[in-house]
Amino acid sequence: MKRNRWGGWAAGRWAAGGALACLAGVGAFLGIAYRSGLPTVPTPKATEFPTELVSRGAALAAVGDCIVCHTVDKGVAYAGGRALATPFGTLYSTNITPDPETGIGGWSKEAFKRAMRDGVSRDGRHLYPALPYDHYRQVHDGDLDAIYAFLMTRPAASAPAKANDLIFPLGFRPLLAGWKLLFLHQEEFTPRPDRDAEWNRGAYLAEGLGHCSGCHSPRNLAGAEETGGGAYSGGVAEGWVAPALNGASPAAVPWTADSLYAYLRTGVDGRHGAAAGPMGPVVHGLSRAPEADVRAIATYIASLSADRAAPKAPSPPDRAAEAAKANPAGATLFAGACAGCHEGGAPMMTQGRPGLSTVTALQLDSPDNAIRAILQGIHPPTGPAGPTMPAFAASLTDAQIADLAAYLRSRFSDRPAWTSLATAAATVRKEDTQP
Amino acid sequence: MSTPHPTSLSRRGFLTGGALVVSFALAPKAFAQLAGGGEGGAGPAVVAPDLKGSLKSTPWLDAWIRIDADGRVTVFTGKVELGQGIRTALTQVAAEELDILPAAITLVTADTERTPDEGLTAGSHSMQDSGTAIQNAAANVRMLLAAEAARDWGVAADRVTTGGDGSLHAPDGRSLPYGEVAARLSLHVQAVPDAPLRRPSDYRTLGLELPRVDIPAKLTGGPAYLHDMRLPGMLHARVVRGPSVGTSLQSPDLDAVARMPGVVRIVRQGGFLAVVAERQWTAIQALRHLQRAAYARTQSPLPADGTGDAVAATLKALPARDIPIMDTSDPAGPAVRSVKARYTRPWISHGSIGPSCAIARYVDGAMTVWTHSQGTFDVRRVVAELLGLPPEKVHAIHAEGAGCYGQNGADDVAADAAVIAKAMPGHPIRLQWMREQEFGWEPLGPGMMTELEAALGADNRIVSWRHAVWSNPHNNRPVGAGGVLAGNEADPPFPAPEGKPIPMPEGDGSRNSNPLYSFANTHVVYHFLKNMPVRVSALRSLGAHLNVFSIESMLDELAAGAGIDPLAIRLDHMRDERARDVMQAAADRFGWSKRPKGDGRRGCGMAFARYKNLGAYCAVAMEVEVDRETGRTLVRRAVAAVDCGQPANPDGVRNQIEGGLVQSLSWTGREAVRFAADRRASFDWSSYPILRFDDVPGSVEVVVMDRPGAPFLGTAEAAQGPSAAALANAIADATGVRLRDMPLSPERLKAALGPV
Amino acid sequence: MTVTITVNGADHSLDIDPATPLLYVLRDDLELNGAKYGCGLGQCGACTVHIDGKPAFSCLTPIGAVAGRRIRTVEGLGSAEAPGLLQQAFEKEQAAQCGYCIAGMLMRAQALLDRNPDPDEVQIRAHMQTNLCRCGTHMRILRAIRRAVAMRKGVHSAQEVRP
Ligand code: FES
Ligand code: FES
Numbered sequence A: 001m002k003r004n005r006w007g008g009w010a011a012g013r014w015a016a017g018g019a020l021a022c023l024a025g026v027g028a029f030l031g032i033a034y035r036s037g038l039p040t041v042p043t044p045k046a047t048e049f050p051t052e053l054v055s056r057g058a059a060l061a062a063v064g065d066c067i068v069c070h071t072v073d074k075g076v077a078y079a080g081g082r083a084l085a086t087p088f089g090t091l092y093s094t095n096i097t098p099d100p101e102t103g104i105g106g107w108s109k110e111a112f113k114r115a116m117r118d119g120v121s122r123d124g125r126h127l128y129p130a131l132p133y134d135h136y137r138q139v140h141d142g143d144l145d146a147i148y149a150f151l152m153t154r155p156a157a158s159a160p161a162k163a164n165d166l167i168f169p170l171g172f173r174p175l176l177a178g179w180k181l182l183f184l185h186q187e188e189f190t191p192r193p194d195r196d197a198e199w200n201r202g203a204y205l206a207e208g209l210g211h212c213s214g215c216h217s218p219r220n221l222a223g224a225e226e227t228g229g230g231a232y233s234g235g236v237a238e239g240w241v242a243p244a245l246n247g248a249s250p251a252a253v254p255w256t257a258d259s260l261y262a263y264l265r266t267g268v269d270g271r272h273g274a275a276a277g278p279m280g281p282v283v284h285g286l287s288r289a290p291e292a293d294v295r296a297i298a299t300y301i302a303s304l305s306a307d308r309a310a311p312k313a314p315s316p317p318d319r320a321a322e323a324a325k326a327n328p329a330g331a332t333l334f335a336g337a338c339a340g341c342h343e344g345g346a347p348m349m350t351q352g353r354p355g356l357s358t359v360t361a362l363q364l365d366s367p368d369n370a371i372r373a374i375l376q377g378i379h380p381p382t383g384p385a386g387p388t389m390p391a392f393a394a395s396l397t398d399a400q401i402a403d404l405a406a407y408l409r410s411r412f413s414d415r416p417a418w419t420s421l422a423t424a425a426a427t428v429r430k431e432d433t434q435p
Numbered sequence B: 001m002s003t004p005h006p007t008s009l010s011r012r013g014f015l016t017g018g019a020l021v022v023s024f025a026l027a028p029k030a031f032a033q034l035a036g037g038g039e040g041g042a043g044p045a046v047v048a049p050d051l052k053g054s055l056k057s058t059p060w061l062d063a064w065i066r067i068d069a070d071g072r073v074t075v076f077t078g079k080v081e082l083g084q085g086i087r088t089a090l091t092q093v094a095a096e097e098l099d100i101l102p103a104a105i106t107l108v109t110a111d112t113e114r115t116p117d118e119g120l121t122a123g124s125h126s127m128q129d130s131g132t133a134i135q136n137a138a139a140n141v142r143m144l145l146a147a148e149a150a151r152d153w154g155v156a157a158d159r160v161t162t163g164g165d166g167s168l169h170a171p172d173g174r175s176l177p178y179g180e181v182a183a184r185l186s187l188h189v190q191a192v193p194d195a196p197l198r199r200p201s202d203y204r205t206l207g208l209e210l211p212r213v214d215i216p217a218k219l220t221g222g223p224a225y226l227h228d229m230r231l232p233g234m235l236h237a238r239v240v241r242g243p244s245v246g247t248s249l250q251s252p253d254l255d256a257v258a259r260m261p262g263v264v265r266i267v268r269q270g271g272f273l274a275v276v277a278e279r280q281w282t283a284i285q286a287l288r289h290l291q292r293a294a295y296a297r298t299q300s301p302l303p304a305d306g307t308g309d310a311v312a313a314t315l316k317a318l319p320a321r322d323i324p325i326m327d328t329s330d331p332a333g334p335a336v337r338s339v340k341a342r343y344t345r346p347w348i349s350h351g352s353i354g355p356s357c358a359i360a361r362y363v364d365g366a367m368t369v370w371t372h373s374q375g376t377f378d379v380r381r382v383v384a385e386l387l388g389l390p391p392e393k394v395h396a397i398h399a400e401g402a403g404c405y406g407q408n409g410a411d412d413v414a415a416d417a418a419v420i421a422k423a424m425p426g427h428p429i430r431l432q433w434m435r436e437q438e439f440g441w442e443p444l445g446p447g448m449m450t451e452l453e454a455a456l457g458a459d460n461r462i463v464s465w466r467h468a469v470w471s472n473p474h475n476n477r478p479v480g481a482g483g484v485l486a487g488n489e490a491d492p493p494f495p496a497p498e499g500k501p502i503p504m505p506e507g508d509g510s511r512n513s514n515p516l517y518s519f520a521n522t523h524v525v526y527h528f529l530k531n532m533p534v535r536v537s538a539l540r541s542l543g544a545h546l547n548v549f550s551i552e553s554m555l556d557e558l559a560a561g562a563g564i565d566p567l568a569i570r571l572d573h574m575r576d577e578r579a580r581d582v583m584q585a586a587a588d589r590f591g592w593s594k595r596p597k598g599d600g601r602r603g604c605g606m607a608f609a610r611y612k613n614l615g616a617y618c619a620v621a622m623e624v625e626v627d628r629e630t631g632r633t634l635v636r637r638a639v640a641a642v643d644c645g646q647p648a649n650p651d652g653v654r655n656q657i658e659g660g661l662v663q664s665l666s667w668t669g670r671e672a673v674r675f676a677a678d679r680r681a682s683f684d685w686s687s688y689p690i691l692r693f694d695d696v697p698g699s700v701e702v703v704v705m706d707r708p709g710a711p712f713l714g715t716a717e718a719a720q721g722p723s724a725a726a727l728a729n730a731i732a733d734a735t736g737v738r739l740r741d742m743p744l745s746p747e748r749l750k751a752a753l754g755p756v
Numbered sequence C: 001m002t003v004t005i006t007v008n009g010a011d012h013s014l015d016i017d018p019a020t021p022l023l024y025v026l027r028d029d030l031e032l033n034g035a036k037y038g039c040g041l042g043q044c045g046a047c048t049v050h051i052d053g054k055p056a057f058s059c060l061t062p063i064g065a066v067a068g069r070r071i072r073t074v075e076g077l078g079s080a081e082a083p084g085l086l087q088q089a090f091e092k093e094q095a096a097q098c099g100y101c102i103a104g105m106l107m108r109a110q111a112l113l114d115r116n117p118d119p120d121e122v123q124i125r126a127h128m129q130t131n132l133c134r135c136g137t138h139m140r141i142l143r144a145i146r147r148a149v150a151m152r153k154g155v156h157s158a159q160e161v162r163p
Helices: A011-029 A051-064 A109-118 A141-152 A173-183 A197-207 A257-266 A279-286 A291-304 A320-326 A328-342 A368-376 A398-412 A421-433 B006-018 B086-098 B126-153 B178-182 B215-220 B254-258 B280-290 B309-316 B376-387 B410-423 B435-441 B485-489 B544-562 B566-572 B577-590 B650-670 B720-735 B746-753 C022-029 C085-093 C102-115 C121-128 C138-152
Strands: A083-086 A089-092 A235-237 A240-242 B065-067 B073-076 B105-108 B167-169 B175-177 B235-239 B247-249 B263-269 B272-277 B295-297 B321-327 B335-345 B357-363 B366-371 B394-398 B429-432 B448-457 B462-471 B522-528 B602-610 B617-627 B632-643 B700-704 C002-007 C010-015 C048-051 C054-057 C070-072
Touching: A051 A141, A051 A279, A051 A291, A109 A141, A197 A291, A240 A368, A257 A279, A257 A291, A320 A328, A320 A398, A328 A398, A328 B280, A368 A398, A368 A421, A398 A421, B065 B126, B065 B178, B073 B086, B086 B105, B086 B126, B126 B167, B126 B178, B167 B178, B175 B178, B215 C085, B215 C102, B235 B280, B235 B410, B254 B263, B254 B280, B263 B280, B263 B410, B272 B280, B272 B410, B280 C022, B309 B335, B309 B448, B309 B462, B335 B462, B335 B544, B357 B410, B366 B376, B366 B410, B376 B394, B376 B410, B376 B485, B410 B429, B410 B485, B448 B544, B462 B544, B544 B566, B544 B602, B544 B650, B544 B720, B566 B577, B566 B602, B577 B602, B577 B617, B577 B632, B577 B700, B602 B720, B617 B720, B632 B650, B632 B720, B632 B746, B650 B700, B650 B720, B650 C138, B720 B746, C002 C022, C010 C022, C048 C102, C054 C102, C085 C102, C085 C138, C102 C121, C102 C138, C121 C138
Parallel strands: B073 B105, B235 B429, B366 B394, B462 B522, B632 B700, C002 C070
Antiparallel strands: A083 A089, A235 A240, B065 B073, B167 B175, B235 B272, B247 B295, B263 B272, B321 B522, B335 B448, B357 B366, B357 B429, B448 B462, B602 B617, B617 B632, C002 C010, C048 C054, C048 C070
């Protein structure tokens, strides 16, 4: 499971394609679509870059998680080729190793920075905003230098770009200029003087390279993030709900900087559940990023929900008896399929894995994350060790998943019951089995 | 047909004539360390030192081989099938020396009332002990049969031949089936040491790649394991303990469980607690309910979590007894280059795929225990002492379990089941541990460290070699009630026995610390650490895993510094021809001389060891590819060569070496038991991941050396050390980075590689 | 309560707690040995069976959830006397050490072959990733699966199943 914020647009948003096309058409009309190519340069030698700069670039690249999108499963790192499914068709990430023919070996630092900030390839073509240049605009110049140094010191791999497969007319890149005109106006990050250095560092990383709001904010019809008050009020990624991180955070127990740090670093926090879906690769990157940077991100993100009201109940709910009465079928399924890990006395519980009443997926308005976790399971994000859950797609029917989800919601949450669960299960299952 | 030994007839005559009153002692009382297992445990005393293999302790032929009047042959072994294919190999050995068809043989494995006590099935001793015993016993039997037929026919014994199908032939064409001749003989005679063996050129069965006899049932859901036994009236039990050894549950809710429908009994004696139910699922639910109770740590603190320095710090803080292993002083030139290095290995779990299981039944004062322990006779000793029963009232029978690779929970679960069965006479009790119980309670493979310092002289010869190894005992096999968890929980408890080292040449933590190479001025010391912060015992290959890893890593470190080819430095210091052959064979098959040179990503490494310096010879070469971004190492291909003497079944040997190699890659490349302050934190496969299909080598090839008629050499553990070292050496060749602390994990490699 | 399940084509009615995992029903009630208890956590695959043709962990499948659905165990692939194609391939490759994982491996692999009769090495490895083997029999298991693919195509020489 890889992060792909574009894939998050629900199928119902196909109209967005049309909207985007219209907007872009305007842009094309205005004649701003043309960007000049920049000359190729001889590929810099790895030895030209000071080690210190490369190390810094490595740390920043880990926060930005470049490797995830730019590497196919078990393929050569950064050689591109990963398919990014979007509602507008399939994009393929490109080779960002310093191979002169197929990678960015012929790119000057300027060409690289232009791509990162303006979404324009060295040869002048517009890049699709699957590359979150709207965020990268905020990255300091020196940090882009470091990332450039890091990428230019990777082993070069020859891997020609795969042709994108987009719906008409989006394959026509000049249209992107219009999108940029409307949505690309972020500035380089400036620290807030009323906050301390750690918070500012966290904000810089999260808003820039980390592009957290790319998933955790809603998007408009043209696929641009909501900003201002709407920022961090929750979004969608690859069909998974990316929960709100602001005051509307649905977490059963409020996030703290410490719990966020544990979560971002290891993929699991004892009071919030495990990273699943596209959050897995994020944690994978952050588990390798500098500890101080991850702490800073945690501090910043935790501050977003600082104004959240304190939880009503002192401890999260667990009403086994009532839930079983209300959903006996769900209770039976839980006893046979889930209790071995999630019931009191189970080894996972003894060993400090999160109890279900603290798992955010059961607190969301939408049941989709819970259903998705049941259908697909959870894979340890940081390597072979870590939180894991088997997939139940083969053993439970949609109706059974609906029963189970209803039981889970009533047992482990104070929130209103989910509705139309069987339909939701069928929908999620269908999405999951699409290629 | 071979010539019977001239003294054998008179000897047989004497014994059959006058010594029938001597009964075959199935249960020798004497406990003799190392009598058969090579890894502690108890075993029978040696009574016939001039005989070979386990005939030394059980010299009577009828203890090994019986031939019915109808020609059916039963062969008895005190060793057990662990998935190593020993049933098939021993059947082939017996068939060859008896010169009958393998299909005519029924093989009975360890059973305290039927088979010889051959100590543990461990230490790669099965072929050496039992294979050799059965081979010689069968040769004796064939000799006796031929002599008896010769007498009957009035021909010279050396004119009688066998036909490979259980028949004896006279030169004039007369023939007699074995059954008929055997009916006139008593096999209750002692073996003679020199009954002639069949000539390798005449072999009909030995060395063939016969399919394993146990595999068809395993592929089709046939009853293949102890786990598959169902006895009439059998009840299901679960034993209840804290999350890991050294913890105890505080006031578990017994009342609620006693009221659960289907719960038959709660067995509580001293600190021992178990639930018994009609159905397995009920027992599990009862267990889970009881496990909701809080737990407390009751034993000394666990090691600090972590590998490398953390392991070293834990071990160095323990009081050590220094045991000299090797000390030579030779004239040698001055050192021109020396390397000093520390190597470590964390605690490793056996990680059997099937948690341990046992069935026990107590009827009329007699206990029967079905066990997959490696020490069936030890189970009897343990259960007898634990329950205060006379040993003859305890019948232990081996039935196959999942692979155990040493002392996992098998012994403990057998004792647990027996305690429960004793409390519920008449009811067969089936007890299987849960996954987390196996991880939490089994003895782990000990964490270890070594410090090596070696120097090369101007002529590229090693002029000095120092090797120090720190380890807990690997030898805590239970031979009495104190060795199992239930014994420690009894009231009053049987105290756990003190750990003892296994002396060389087998060794435990010291195993393979004495290099087979000829190094000048070799100094090896074993810092034996008696006090164990974690429950530990034997894990496949014991100390050889780290000792071979250390020696073979150091050789490459020296070679790399001096620009010597890794194969050359090994051959230059090896006098043992068979060792040289094995290294050369692996190198040839691998294409060592034409191998790609390390280029930052790809590289090759090799390593060698002769297991315990007295078992099989094994060399491993492998090519790896490292992903520098993630530190992930993939073994593209591996080649092993092995010399185990006459291979009984070359495919069986290949299977063991292949498996050992892959398992060692898992241990070496990614495994480490994690510790929380009060418990083991590795409790399932998500907290103790092992190698999966994605990470196994692209290919593994095994060359089995042809050594016709050569004595059997233990094979099953031979690949563990060399595979570990070959991996480290290949990574170093590929990246220039030398990893000395296991696991050689992606994180560790990535950290060592740095960002560039 | 009474639950009726269909295992290897035969119906069985049981009076049983519907939460009971299928694994224990197969082993203790139907006395089928194939599916094994390895972890009870859906982490090892020793208990793998097919439910409506898809591989599933019987240790985490409540019996009540599979009433009326098609369950297939390794016993349904063939017997020692008449082994199925994949079982024959495992036998030919001697793809077992202790063998405890093997019934699960067979069911996992069979599911792949049922869906894709000609998988390549990458597909085989990715598909088998779910199942654990501690004996290190992986190389033989992979060979056996390749052999089954080849056998189905009518290729019988061992040479052709090496990668
Ligand atoms: S026993 Fe079911 S997956 Fe391990
Ligand atoms: S063969 Fe033993 S676990 Fe796979």
